[in-house]
Amino acid sequence: MEGQGSVTVNGTPRALAGTRVHTSLLDFLRDQGLTGAKEGCAEGECGACSVMVARPDGSQSQWTALNACLVPATAYDGQEVVTAEGLGSPDRLHPVQRELADRGGSQCGYCTPGFVCSMAAEFYRRDRAPGEPDHEHGPNGFDLHALSGNLCRCTGYRPIRDAAWALEQPEGADPLAARLADPAPAPVPSRVSASDAGFVRPADLDEALAVLAEHPDAVVVAGSTDWGVEVNLRGRRAPHVVMVDRLPELRGVEVAEHAVTLGAALTLTELEHQLAGRVPLLDEVWPQFASRLIRNGATLGGNLGTGSPIGDTPPALLALEASLLLVSERGEREVALADYFTGYRASVRRPDELIRAVRVPLPLSPVVGFHKVAKRRFDDISGVAIGFALDVADGVVRKARIGLGGVAATPVRALATEAALEGRPWTSETVAGAAEVMRGEGTPIDDMRASAAYRSAMLANALPRLFAEVGDR
């Protein structure tokens, strides 16, 4: 199998030869002299490194903005990347660049190329259409969440928002718009022995499992939104990196009578579109999960694979009673999510196993809510996250499932609270009683995100808040 081919950047192939496995796409681009994309934080929080990548959209393509600082350059063999330099030049500005420049959207300018790429990806979004504006959507259909992963320290954002909301549709002759009609480049299966590590992009699931069986020390990487942080901030290096993000076997959504099955390697943005509202609780999670930039790369499998106690999907998936399909050369097994986590960043997943999919049983409970308590509404990490799925019928709680994040070393179910609700009338009295039970769930700690006392108070307030939101149906 080949490897170390090239990445097409702004229409020009750029050879990957000699690129180390732990070199990010950002550093690769900058080494090529394309210094528009910047490093602002090296952990996918600021978006100064944002670039556009051609990703599949059915048989066509879509321009997807990604944090170039997080992903390994080697994984972009055969892919098409566009940077701010590729969108326009000082004497031929792209419409996005024109609006930003004219409206005072740049001051120091350091974050600007990243904003340009995030904004351009939304500019080209196929289903962006004019509509009724609100605080998060412009009259041109521009969704501000497209910029939720980009930080600016100078402008206060208003001129950037106004630039975004002034954009029209791409013109007919726009080459990047025309490009969308064609398929996205296929992933290039590859095996690379670089100077620092081995890199494998398997062609299919069987090959992936064989590699994992052979290399139990391999790090499985999908969106690299967590692994990239480990590499950049904590200096972690792996002997082998196995990319599973494009494995077709991990990228389906299947709706059957008794369950919805979600492919582990679909990005959260893709999942959101493909589910199209079928799982309402997850629809509450998506806009609160990090930023669009991160959701464009991050996967459900990755969010569960890292085993973090503050991942945002586990509290919701626990409430949904989801299970994981773990596959290895020895076969596939199904593990309830409630049994999956074993400790801080630890799980029952064996080194040779991949998370293939997440299964959500049907029918879904009708009363749902996802509460994320954090400092920022966009692009933040939970102090406390709570997923609710309650089956309330004839004014009685038939079933209650509540998942908690940020209050213990692992995501946990609020079992005592569930018991305090089930079989009781859905009234403010029941809620008040159960809220006091919920105050005592978990073992919250003080840290830089929240105090233990605040976390407990948030647990206590969550049910009354849900009750206020959904009413006594």
Added chain:
Amino acid sequence: MSRLSERPPGAAVGDPLAHESAALHVTGHALYTDDLVQRTPRVLHAHPVSSPHAHARVTGLRVAPAYDVDGVVRVLTVEDVPGVNDAGVKHDEPLFPSEVMFVGHAVCWVLGETLEAARLGAAAVEVDYEPLPSLVGLREAIAAGSFQGGQPTVERGDVETGIAAAAHVFSGVTEMAGQEHFYLETHCSLALLDEAGQVFVQSSTQHPTETQEIVAHVLGLPSHAVTVQCLRMGGGFGGKEMQPHGFAAVAALGATLTGRPVRLRLTRQQDMTMTGKRHGFHAEWRVGFDDEGRLLALDATLTSDGGWSLDLSEPVLARALCHVDNAYWIPHVRVNGRVAQTHKTSQTAFRGFGGPQGMLVVEDVLGRCAPLLGIDPVELRRRNFYEDGQDTPYGQPVRHASRLATAWDQLLASAEVEQRRAEVAAFNASHPHARRGLAVTPVKFGISFNFTAFNQAGALVHVYKDGSVLINHGGTEMGQGLHTKMLQVAATALGVPLERLRLAPTRTDKVPNTSATAASSGADLNGGAVKAACEQILARLEEVRAGRELTWDDLVREAYFGRVQLWAAGFYRTEGLHWDSTVMRGHPFKYFAYGVAATEVEVDGFTGGYRTRRVDIVHDVGDSLSPLVDLGQIEGGFVQGAGWLTLEDLRWDESGTPSRGRLTTQSASTYKLPSFSEMPEDFRVSLLERAHEDGAVYGSKAVGEPPLMLAFSVREALREAAAAFGPTGVSVDLASPATPEAVFWAVQQARSGGEEPVEGSPGVEPEQPDADRPLLHPRSEQHAGRGA
């Protein structure tokens, strides 16, 4: 109208131009220091060996293992320093320390062929430490009596007389956190040797001259052997006023020792753990009001958290003391200041430079006392405004004081404050789980460096034979639009279209002995200098013209052939300033900038989470040089101030564990600055009209810092919204930053009926300094207190 402020018809100043580099920014073509690395062959990369201890003696250092790492070229240690081992201007910042003073303090630096090699080399260096006791929290340092530098007092009248005459006396403690600059571009220097051993340093610095001086004194060279250039910065905000020098010196030292270019760029985590921040402050206060709520006396002791070395802590403190009054006339004042020494990063300049901290004290006092006095906070603030003819506590007349009331009344009308407060009350009465608050706060901010000598600037303007014009000046561009304004000033002064002008990067070999681009004074000072240079050239050209109608190009050509000098050096110094820091009296500011803001927020009672629904601002920039730039400074400053006051949460490990002293919010994932979700949903900014400033270039006023403090209105709105969860008349304490958690606790306090009112009690006297304390040295901004 002075000649300096007079604006000719058809002037280029006043046009709402986009940033002069906007087209370069948006296309990724604008170059920053680290973007030059790819254009520089054979660059070495630097990585620090950082202390894991808050305080320890270095008892052993073995660098040999680093050389076993592939790609390591050189380890820089104290033995390599040919000049002075010091990175500051006060001789208290050893570049290579024998005693580490904070977690992250660099003991030595490793140079590698790649950053990875340097990183691994740094990890291989062996350091022995003997841990020493440390002070991390500000309260800890106060309790231990750990102070550094001078302890000034601003005093007017007699506080005891004022307190004795007061109908209402209150006392309290106000604490506020610091703030990380989080310029998107971290610190970066790229040093190389020119011909004949001259040192050339590209640096992301607000103060190229001082970077040059520190590099020179570390290398033992005269200043003329070192050139510093700053292309532009990806944000500065004061964080690159003093802090770049040591990094530039390390890079320059590496370049002189290896003969190869050296790049030193901090990662975000290194930048956050190694460089200084806004000072957190602790303030004890006692205040007296008369029956109508008029301030009679304010007695306060402010202690800033200076971190491990003095850096700019003394001038920051001086500015804090000079701004405790904010917009309010207080007949009897005594404000003591001191700088605590703690084992943290050395805190430094940050937009406002102590002003915000001083002003927050009086705004906190008013916000907490208004319910106790039973006076509407809008009315309480308005009632205490300065009036024309009154002086500040340090003795300077408050020029144009009536502009405050003008702006205030204009804002109350344009923002429909009265009507909206009724709507807020109606909302609060009908929503059980949410409350809104609408607060209005003023800003008065003194413009000029307190230290008189810094109020000078130079420029160098060339007119070439083809009529094109090149402008050099001593100011640096960090996004604030200074270069845009300077182009407009030069185009106005010369009467030449903007497209004939180009602005060159800031270099110490073009304009020497410059002041930092700081204190909001960049446009005032450099604008004066650019204008002066242009006017010299123009005067010579007018002689050549001799009243004839000639095009610019013809005039220039004729002047050249007539052997007329077509370039000029301009110089400007702000007139009328004097300041005695030993007694904290004088006339330190050329003028005051004014502004008022009204902010409406909504607080969720379940979580303390909030959103900023609407912000209205009327701000005084004089006659704007560049309205789009000024609007950007106002909006951006406001949001940055709101970040400081609500969101940005520096947490240091104060535990007794081995990680004591560590900054726990040391990355973008844990330290949260405002994102799109914190932007005011409805943001309406207008410039104060008829605001010509007679003493400044083309009638304009400084704009960099003052708008930051308009964000007090956010904090006060949050306080009022939290209070609305409880009975009326409750005084609500609100921590700063007012994070959702802090607001939640304020809501809980309000719900429980608030703290015990202290009305009528004599108030607790703040801790008073010793009579024999050290005062500020007359040149404390520039030199060590001892005999400099």
